[in-house]
Amino acid sequence: MKAAVFHEHGPPNVLKHEALPDPELGPQQVLVDVKAVALNYLDLFVQARIPGFKLGMPHILGSDISGIIKEIGENVPDELQRGMKVVIDPGRSCGACEYCVRGEESLCAQYGILGEHYRGGYADLLSVDAEHVISVPDHCRLDFNQSVAAPLTL
Numbered sequence: 001m002k003a004a005v006f007h008e009h010g011p012p013n014v015l016k017h018e019a020l021p022d023p024e025l026g027p028q029q030v031l032v033d034v035k036a037v038a039l040n041y042l043d044l045f046v047q048a049r050i051p052g053f054k055l056g057m058p059h060i061l062g063s064d065i066s067g068i069i070k071e072i073g074e075n076v077p078d079e080l081q082r083g084m085k086v087v088i089d090p091g092r093s094c095g096a097c098e099y100c101v102r103g104e105e106s107l108c109a110q111y112g113i114l115g116e117h118y119r120g121g122y123a124d125l126l127s128v129d130a131e132h133v134i135s136v137p138d139h140c141r142l143d144f145n146q147s148v149a150a151p152l153t154l
């Protein structure tokens with residue numbers, strides 16, 4: 001796949017369009033054919049460097065992602081189907097601590113965000129756990145570019 005990556009922090013010209021191996025698909029994951037990614041201020045902060053925050057390089061930005069399910073892992077629930085239009089919930093947390101149980105996942109000690117703590121969606125493909133995939137129903141008139149306006153703020 002192709003992805004916009006950076007190998008070191010800096011101004012926008014550190015971004016390079018490079019070939020990377022396709023992401024692996026785990027049994028609980030879907031592979032998303034990325035169609036749109038919003039430019040969030042978080043992307044600019046991460047690219048420039050957040051003090052005290054260390055990334056694995058090369059890094060892929062992009063927290064607000066929409067696309068189409070291309071492949072489905074063997075243990076993914078039937079509600080998710082190949083060809084489905086989706087957006088991705090970029091937040092990740094433990095799911096078990098007191099904050100997660102109260103629905104305050106962003107306070108979890110293990111909280112992280114796609115594009116910040118993990119590789120994001122500035123790529124042709126993204127594999128994500130099925131629990132973070134939100135379908136965009138056909139009756140919803142949002143196109144890919146419109147649907148990426150919401151995920152990080154939800």
Ligand SMILES: [Zn+2]
Pocket residue numbers: 093094095096097098099100105108109110
């Ligand atoms: Zn937690």
